[in-house]
Amino acid sequence: MDKNEINEKIEKGYVHFTSIIEVLGKPKEHIEQAIKGYVEKIKTNRNFIILDENFSEAKPVEGQLFSIFVELEALAKNSEELVFFCFDYMPSSIEIIEPEEIKYKNNEFSGFLNDLQARLHGIDMALKQYKAKNTNLIKNSAVLLRNMVILILQQGPKRSEEISKKIGLPVDKIENILKIMLKENRIKKKGKNYEIK
Numbered sequence: 693m694d695k696n697e698i699n700e701k702i703e704k705g706y707v708h709f710t711s712i713i714e715v716l717g718k719p720k721e722h723i724e725q726a727i728k729g730y731v732e733k734i735k736t737n738r739n740f741i742i743l744d745e746n747f748s749e750a751k752p753v754e755g756q757l758f759s760i761f762v763e764l765e766a767l768a769k770n771s772e773e774l775v776f777f778c779f780d781y782m783p784s785s786i787e788i789i790e791p792e793e794i795k796y797k798n799n800e801f802s803g804f805l806n807d808l809q810a811r812l813h814g815i816d817m818a819l820k821q822y823k824a825k826n827t828n829l830i831k832n833s834a835v836l837l838r839n840m841v842i843l844i845l846q847q848g849p850k851r852s853e854e855i856s857k858k859i860g861l862p863v864d865k866i867e868n869i870l871k872i873m874l875k876e877n878r879i880k881k882k883g884k885n886y887e888i889k
Contacts, residue, residue, distance in 0.1 A: 693743055698767065698790075701741070706767045707774045708790040711783040714761040720750045723760050731762055734781060739773040742766050765789075771796075772804045779811055837861075837869055838878070842888065849885035 702708055715727045727747065735742050744765040750758045761784070768774040771794045778786060788794075796804070837859070844850060844858050852870060856863040870886055873879045880889050 693741070698743070701767050702790050705770045706741075707771055707788060707794070708767055709765075709774060710787045710789065711764045711766065711777070711781075712761055712785045713764065713781060713783045714759060716753065716757055716759050718757050720758045723758050724750055727760050727762055730781070731764070734764070734766075739769040740766050740777065772807065775804075775808065776811070779815070834869075838873060841866075841869060841873060841886075842878070845879060845886060845888045849882065849887040851884050852886065855886070 698708060713727070713730065715723045715730070717723045717726070731742070731745055734740055742764060746763045748761045748763075750760040753759045768777055774786075774788070777783070840859050841855060844855055850858075852863055852867050855870070856866045859866065870879065870881075874881060878889065879886050881887075
């Protein structure tokens with residue numbers, strides 16, 4: 693799209709902007725495919741026109757993770773869609789190139805704010821559901837770990853290091869579980885060995 697075509701779109705209410713979207717994860721090949729898939733998804737959205745895309749090389753960061761980003765130059769159908777772009781695609785930065793000013797009529801702005809509130813409520817609900825599922829998962833994991841400890845101790849007294857090897861968790865994590873089980877009076881400790889009561 694040339695400059696004249698871009699200007700025609702801006703006159704119709706489009707917003708010309710640049711954006712950087714980052715992806716962090718592993719393995720390297722996965723994040724490279726993921727970010728390309730992300731850009732393809734944006735291209736299928738009729739509210740946006742991608743003018744240019746520049747992908748970085750995936751680079752190692754902390755631990756075994758990799759980071760990659762794409763810089764996009766694009767047109768959004770209007771300023772509302774640009775805000776929704778931020779919610780839907782979570783860019784790390786955004787810069788409006790044109791127009792210089794964005795104006796709203798009060799009824800249009802009210803509609804936009806109501807749409808924004810609906811999306812925020814949707815995000816809030818999803819976070820609450822995620823938190824509830826996560827809490828449930830943590831509780832179930834704790835019960836599972838305690839049951840594994842009981843099964844191991846049914847074979848006879850064991851030291852925390854032995855339990856750690858059988859379960860596959862670090863000794864310090866196992867010792868935390870054992871302390872809780874001692875307080876709950878489910879197991880007892882004789883010397884350095886733990887056993888069922």
